[in-house]
Amino acid sequence: MPIGPARMPLMDHLGELRRRLTIIVVSVIATALVVYAATPVLIDIMMDPIQSVLPEGSRLMVLTVLGGFTIRFKVAMFFGVIISAPIIIWEVMGFFLPALKPREQKWVVPTVAAMVFLFIFGMVFCYVVIQQAALGWMIDQITDFATVAPDAEDYLNIIMLLEIGFGFAFQLPLVIFYLSIFHLVPYKVFRQQWRLIYVGLLIISSVVTPDASPVTMILMFAALVSLYEIALAVARYILIAQHGKASLSWTREEYSEHLNN
Numbered sequence: 001m002p003i004g005p006a007r008m009p010l011m012d013h014l015g016e017l018r019r020r021l022t023i024i025v026v027s028v029i030a031t032a033l034v035v036y037a038a039t040p041v042l043i044d045i046m047m048d049p050i051q052s053v054l055p056e057g058s059r060l061m062v063l064t065v066l067g068g069f070t071i072r073f074k075v076a077m078f079f080g081v082i083i084s085a086p087i088i089i090w091e092v093m094g095f096f097l098p099a100l101k102p103r104e105q106k107w108v109v110p111t112v113a114a115m116v117f118l119f120i121f122g123m124v125f126c127y128v129v130i131q132q133a134a135l136g137w138m139i140d141q142i143t144d145f146a147t148v149a150p151d152a153e154d155y156l157n158i159i160m161l162l163e164i165g166f167g168f169a170f171q172l173p174l175v176i177f178y179l180s181i182f183h184l185v186p187y188k189v190f191r192q193q194w195r196l197i198y199v200g201l202l203i204i205s206s207v208v209t210p211d212a213s214p215v216t217m218i219l220m221f222a223a224l225v226s227l228y229e230i231a232l233a234v235a236r237y238i239l240i241a242q243h244g245k246a247s248l249s250w251t252r253e254e255y256s257e258h259l260n261n
Contacts, residue, residue, distance in 0.1 A: 020091040027087045032073075032080030039072040042079060043152075046159050049127060053136035055143075060152035071153050078160050082123070089115050107178075114174055122170030123163045125223060130162060134209075134216040162216070165208045172201075172224055173231030180235035183255035187239060187248050190232055201225055 035042070047060070062068050081088070089112050097108055135158070142148055179185040190197065205221040239247045243258065250258070 017095060020095050024084070024088050024091050027084040028077070028080045030080075031083045032076040035079045035083070036072060036076040039075045042075055043071075043156065046075070046156065049131040050135045050155075050159075053132060053139050054150060055148050058148065058150055060150050060155065062152050067153060071156060074153075074160070075156065078163075085119055086112070086116050111174065111178075115171060118170045118174060119167040122166040122168070125170070126163050126166035130166065130216060130219055131159060133219065134162065134213045135159075137213055137215045162209070166220065166223075169204065169208050169220060169224060170227065172204075173227040173234075176228055176231040177235050180232065181238060183250060183252045186251055186255070187232070187235060188250075197228070198225060201228065 043060075062071065064070075093108055093112055097105060135155075139148055176190065180187045180190060201224045202217075202221050205217045205224060209216040209220055236248065243250075247255070247258075
C-alpha cells in the first residue's frame, strides 16, 4: 500500500484521493465485466435459500425487454463490489494512514483483515440464516389472498439490500473494539450503559433491514448483541494485557495521562 507523507498541500491530497478512487472504480468495473457472463449462475445461487418458500414450480419473472440486462448488470456490479472489497478497504485505509500516529498505524493491517472478514461473515450469515426466514415470512403474508408471481428485479433487489445491510452491520464489533481500546468511549461506559446500547442496537436493526420484517429485525438484533458482547470481551482482554485491570475503569483523561507518562 503506497503511503504518502502525513503533511501534503491540499491539491496533492486531492490528487492522492483521485488516484485511490480511480483504482477502486476500475477494480469494481473490471470485476463486474468479468462476472457479468456468470450472472445466471450467480442468480440461481442467490435464490437458492428461498426456493423452498416459493410456490412449487414458480420461476422468476422479468416484465420488461430491458429487465434482463438491468438485472444482470446490477448483480454483476453487486459481486464486483464484494470481490473488490479488500481493494476498496485497502485504498481507503491507505488514504487515511498518514494521519495516524505510529502506535495507531500498527492496527491497520489487522483492521483491514477484520473488516473484510466481518463483511463476508455478515453476508454469509444473511444467506444461510436470514433470507429464507425473512422472505418466507413475507411470502406467507401474500398466499392467503393472492398468487405469488416472483418478479426477478424485486426479489433480487431485496436479497442484495439484505446482504449489504448485514455486511455493514457486522462491522459493529470493530467500531466498539476501537472505541474501547483507544478510550474514545471508556470500557466502563459500555458496561454501565448496556441497556441504552441494546435499545440503540434494536433501532439500528430496524433501520438497516430493508424489508421491514420483524423476523429480519429480531434476527439482526440478536446477531448484533452477540457481536457487541464478543467485541467487548476481546477489548477487555487486550486492555488488561496492555495496561492492567485498572484500565477498565479509566476515563479518557486518565488514559491520556497514562500515555503521556
